[in-house]
Amino acid sequence: MESPPGPHRIRPVDRECHRMNKTLIATLLVSTFAVLSLSACSDHGHEHAADGRHSPAAGHGHDHGPGGEKITHFTDKTELFVEFPRLVVGEKSAFAAHLTQLADFKALATGTVSVILSGGGQPDEVFSTRAPTQPGIFRPEAEPRLAGQRELDIEVVTADFTVRHRLGPVTIYPDRKSADALAAEHDEGGIGFTKEQQWKVDFATTEVIRHAIRPAIAATGTLRARPDGEALLTAPMSGQVQPSGTFPHLGQVVKKGDILAYLSPRLGGDTDLASLQANARKAGVALDLSARERARMEELFKDEAVPEKRVLTARAAEASARAELDAAQGRLGQYGGSAGGVPLRAPASGIIADVRVSPGAFAQEGSLLFHIVDRRMLWLELRVSESESARLAAPSGASFRVEGIEKSFDIVPGRNGRLIATGGAIDTATRTVPVLFEFPLPDERLRVGMAVKAEVYSGAAREVIAVPGSAVIDESGVPHVFVMTGGESFERRPVRVGTREGDWVEIVEGLEPGQRVVSRGAYLVKLAATKTGEIGHGHAH
Structure with a gap:
């Protein structure tokens, strides 16, 4: 009844849910993340018989028996992990369809899910449910009317997309006796990591592909x-830093030439900024007086009241006063003039990445004030x-x-x-x-x-088998990946790695194209492997 698994289909056949009393071991991940402390059995709301099998569903009046199927299948938008018993004519069989959105690997919360039985020269039979019993888990019930070999599809319809998972041939048995006559295959075990656990953490799987990688x-x-996009603005001399409006702050965008602050320098001896300003004003008053005296002497000279020598002396005094004013203003201008300090200008455009001084603080000559990038x-x-x-x-x-x-x-x-x-x-x-x-x-x-x-x-690039680098973890110096063997089961696989390019790593030995590996959350599966090796899937529906 089973077709070989391909790159998008993982189908372990006739496994039964078993050893449910051990599912609580899955809570080993509590120490790493509290959200995984769940009991897989209770999440699904099923009661179980003593041997771990599903008990008869309410109103069904029968046990499904030991046989059943678990199938994992991918489309471009969804991952389906479905469990269902052997199908018998006239019997209601509950499907547990776990649906994951591949865009974010989270549970599909809404939609209509239909089980479709077709082929065999018989009319199609469709069984649907319009909502999940809990996010990600849909439970359509199939009650086939026609026995024989049929094709099984599961269709998913949401507001955003419609996809169909084509699962291949399935046998519809004429009665329960013939369905139970076939022995159930034993569960292959492996590392159990349930869908509920996967949905609650940062988890994803990726298909192993051939990828072009460069040496x-x-x-x-x-x-x-x-070089022209970074500048360190330092104090040109010792002095006190004063704001020029709003004081510069981290993340502020500045342009080349913007005044960020002023530096009021410490002057030598008894000289300070106030003295320079007073000297400049005094020189201005002296110039004004000498100009008036020169004008008076020139008028008296016209009236021949004073000799020419007095005029020349007045003119020389005015020129000397003007020189004194120019010198005083020049000294004051070196320290910012009326602004009260040396302007500190942005030497480059960018953002302020570091501020090493506060308003009013004293800065030593050469100390870093602002870093602009x-x-x-x-x-x-x-x-x-x-x-x-x-x-x-x-x-x-x-x-x-x-x-x-x-x-x-x-x-x-x-x-x-x-x-x-x-x-x-x-x-x-x-x-x-x-x-x-x-x-x-x-x-x-x-x-x-x-x-x-x-x-x-x-x-030149060459085509190799590759996986995302996040899929490869180191275990005692040996690189490993976790291969998906079923929707909720994984296998630890040692690999030999080669060249790495960006997020991709070449796999020289250990994997084949079409397999799927855990690409996010591999470490969580590794933690699960330390306790769940003996419990198989550790989960039943």
Whole structure:
């Protein structure tokens, strides 16, 4: 009755739910995340017989017997994990259809789910339910009228999409005796991780595919601003910092030339800013008096009341007073004039990334006051080890990661960045070669100065078997993945890894295209594996 499982269909046949008293072991994950502390049996609302099988449904008046099927099937929008007993003509058989949305791997909360029996030269039979009994679990009941070999489909209709899971052939038995005559296959066991657990955590699976990966060279480095996109504004002399309106703050956008604050300097000896201002005013008064005296002497000279020498002396006195005023104003102008200090101007456009001074604080000459960065364009400065430097003939791009952000960032010259330069000499201290890329800011969480782990790509791409890097976990130095063997069962699989490009890792040995691996939440399955190896699926419906 069973067709071979393909890349989108996992179908263990004739397994029965068993050993339900052990399902509480699934609560081993409580110490890691409280939301997983659930009893799979109670979640589904089924009562169970002493041997762990479903007890007869209310009003059905019979036991389904030991046989049954569990099928896992994928479409482009949904994952279906369905359990149902052997189908018998005239008997109601409850399907437990667990539906997961592949967009976020969360439970499908609404929709109509229909069991469709077709083929065999007989009319179609359709059995539907219009809502889940709980998010993600739909329970249509099928009561077939026609025996024989039929095709089984499960159709899902929501407000956003309609999909059909084509599950292949299924036998409709003429009576319960013939259905129970076939021995049930034993559960294959494996690592149990129920759908209810998967839906409540950050969990996802990904199909193993063939993916083009470029040869990569491991590197470390730092995110930097461009040379003209970063500035450190320091105190040009010792003095007190005064605001020029609103005092600068973190994250403030500034333009080159904007006055951020004023610095009132400490002057030598007994001189202070007030003295400079007084001297300038005195020089102004002296100039005014000398100008009046010069004008008076010129009028008296016209009347021949004074000799010419008196006029020349008055003119010289006025010129001297003007020079004194100019000098006083020049000295005062060096310290901001009427504003009361030296203007501190933004040397570059960008955002204020650091403020090291408060209004009214005293700053020593050369101390850092403000750090300004322009993050619109960043530089990725990488260091490649001397042993790998020979492969840097023509870097074709790079990919990097930073702590705290799961995804990697790719730089593709000509598309979202460019190669600035590759170093032509080995750094004698670090024995590395620098490689520099420029790229526009792809994520606001990136900060200038962040340390990165990166790969520099060099050479032509080749097609390999690959999985997301998040699917591979290290166990005592051996890389492993968790392969999905059923909707709620997984198998630990050691693998041999090769080249890594961005979020993808080459699998040299251990996997085949079409299989599915846990790509998010692998560590949680690893925790489940420490306790659930002996309980199989640890869950019944």
